[in-house]
Amino acid sequence: MKTTIQxxxxxxxxxKITAITAYDSLFASLFDTQVDIILIGDSLNMSFGGKKDTLSITLEEMIYHTKAVCRGAKKSFIITDMPFGTYATPKTAVKNALKIYQKTNADAIKIEGGQQRCKTISSIVQEGIAVVAHIGLMPQFVRSEGGYKIKGKNDTEAKILLEDAMILQEAGACMIVLEGIRSDVAACISKNLHIPTIGIGSGLQCDGQILVWSDLFGFFQQFKPKFVRQYLNGAELIQEALQKYIFDIKSSQFPSMEESY
Known part of the structure; x- marks a missing residue:
């Protein structure tokens, strides 16, 4: 049965709600029967495309990857990130959200920003498109903020984050991603909302958790964020298997007669 927003x-x-990123049909199909939510995150610009941040990915690229994920995932709730610059105004946001909905089978779109996105979210929701909000540490703001910075570190920040969450809920957001927020602040936000919160680096009390798949399975090797738990040493396993493959070719052990026509 298809997972819906309800x-x-x-x-x-x-x-607890389970979520993971995916960028292609193969991995989406592997995750599909296991998790509640699959996010086509603009993180693919980094983990898939090798870029230093998320900012340069295009709407067309997000649509391409969303189509691929939707072909592989038939059950999970599918969320697509709106890329940087595609929701600068409510009118632009509606136009681009409609394009995503028309060209893919995504169940919702996700946008970053606090209460300043209130009108944008409301405008998109009025067009029949589900919107996931995203507050706290926002990767699309990395340049303007001078890096990736934890949020909610003082009472003023905590108050603003709670206000943001309440206003975005009122605007029509169906759930909110809480990223890089001090855990007690994220717990307070989750308690005060009637919509679910999905945490990443924001503690145990969020209603669900999400990780980037390449972090979760140990494929990303440059560094490991504090909030990531690796459940597999994927890079090492791939490299070991690749060496065996290379050895078998060079030693004429592959292909065997059974593997030949």
Whole structure:
């Protein structure tokens, strides 16, 4: 059965929500029967495209990868990131959100920003498109903020984050991603909202958790963020298998007669 926004929202205070990123049909199909949510994150610009941040990815690239994920995932709730610059104004945001909905089978779009996105979210929702909000550490703001910085470190920041979350909920957001927020502040936000929160680096009390798949499975080797738990040493396993493959070719052990026509 297809996971819907109602399915996700009913899990709040009942069952933890599971989410992971995916960028292609193959991995989406592997994750599909296991997780509630698959996010086509603009993180693909870094983990898939090798760029230093998320800012240069285009709407067309996001649509391409969303189509691929939707071909592989039939059950999970699919969320697509709106790239940097594609929702600068409510009118632009609606136009681009409609394009994503028309060209893909995504269930929702996600945009970064606090209460300044209130009108934008409301305008998109009025067009029949589900919107996931994203507050706290926002990767699309990395240049303007001078790096990746934890949020909610003082009472003023904590108050603003709670206000942001409440206003975005009122504007029509169906859930909110809380990234890089001090855990007690994220817990307070989650407690005060009636929509689910999905945490990344924001502590245990969020209604669900998400990680980038290449972090989760140990394929990204440059560094490991504090909030990441690696469940597999994927890079090492791939490299070991590749060496065996190379050895078998060079030693004429592959292909065998059974593997030949």
């Amino acid at each position: 399915t996700i929202q009913c899990k709040k205070n009942q069952e």
